[in-house]
Amino acid sequence: MGKKETTETKQTRDWGIIRKKDRNGVQHWYARIVRTDGLGKKRQFIVRADNKTHARRLRDEMELKFARSGPREIDGDRLTFRELAEYYRTRRVVPPEYHATRDGVRKVAGLRSYKSVGHYIDTLVAHFGSRRIRDISHADLEDFKLHRLKTPSPRGERSIADVNRTLAQLRSVMRFAVQNGWLHRSPFELGAPLISLGDEVKRERVLTFAEEERFLAACDATRVVEYMRNGKMIRANVGGGRALMRALFLTAVDTGMRKGELLKLKWEDVDLDAGVITVTALSSKTARARAIGITERVRAELVALEHEAETNESKSVFSVSDFKRSFAAICKEADIRDLRFHDLRHTAITRMVNAGLPAAEVMKISGHTQWSTFARYVNPTTDTVRKVANVLSNYVTVNANSVAPILYSNNVQ
DSSP: OOSOOOHHHHTSTTTTEEEEEOTTOOEEEEEEEEEEOTTSOEEEEEEEESSHHHHHHHHHHHHHHHHHHTHHHHHHTTOBHHHHHHHHHHHTSSOOEEEEETTEEEEEESOTTHHHHHHHHHHHHHHHTTSBGGGOOHHHHHHHHHHHHHSOBTTBSOOHHHHHHHHHHHHHHHHHHHHTTSOSSOGGGGSSOOOOGGGSOOOOOOOOHHHHHHHHHHHHSEEEEEEEETTEEEEEEEEOOOHHHHHHHHHHHHHOOOHHHHHTOBGGGEETTTTEEEEOTTTSTTSOOEEEEOOHHHHHHHHHHHHHHHHHTOSBSSOOSOOHHHHHHHHHHTTOOSOOTTHHHHHHHHHHHHTTOOHHHHHHHHTOOOHHHHHHTOOOOHHHHHHHHHHHHHHHHHHHTOSSOOOOOTTOO
């Protein structure tokens, strides 16, 4: 078997089959092929087998893989998920890069959400890390899905939406392996669909006007705070000090801006005289600039913040990196339950639609490009439901007393 392979030897049944004995006299079988890669370099591929028949099968599989994808698919047989994930991070999970075009600034590479994607990949590596990617089956994906659903989140029960996002990221990593020739087919293609968006519980929380009033009152109320000083617990009454949270809250409720857009907002993008906020393409989730009108109460809050910003020479309107704890504390004091900051965007869009603004105009203001996505943010409130019931009641009453009945026919145009 050590002789150079020729056309004649290849046509024999056992070409590429190697048998070796170790020091103890134990016999081992190997499958081997020799090929020239795309760079003109001769490469030898050897795989250990259980027996002679198994070696023949492995040899034929390597032949097929090389003919189909070159050396990459054979190399992929040894690739672990952890190694694949690192390749994926290097190529895909990177900060975004932008390019100025005639129509504005456009993202040309990278991900805006690269940090959250990195979190999903960490979860996948923790589960599949040492497994070779060729050995991950559709059944393994099903097991992972069930395991993930049973794993509690920091908020409590794991949501189906979170599991779907994790599976979607796993699908992207596997597609990356296929695109690079390390895998012939993704395990997602070998069974029933695992990601079901229809099973997700869509969040429809909308802030009521009573809750809004309580939130604003809590921002101005006097509260008791405790802190340590010189080893002693100090209790003090503190009033106000939440002007920034008040301004953030009102701006979110009256404009529908996303949290990230608010935190990236610069004073150069705010025209208080014209009453317009410009969300730049770099700040927008969809990489498209848009203009949003300013209500009188938001204008009053921004005027106060602008005066403070001139003193501090701050370029950011809301000079804070995160406010999760402050927002949660105010909601608790105001007895507002199950409210997330993103729900304020739902509230703003719902109020705009209920106020009678055309849906197309509201979509321009909110920055939505897909109607299906926009529709998720239009949530019926108690007042809306009652209004619909009253309109329907009046319609039924009027038409029930009509002399001419309403006829339905397939022939009516």
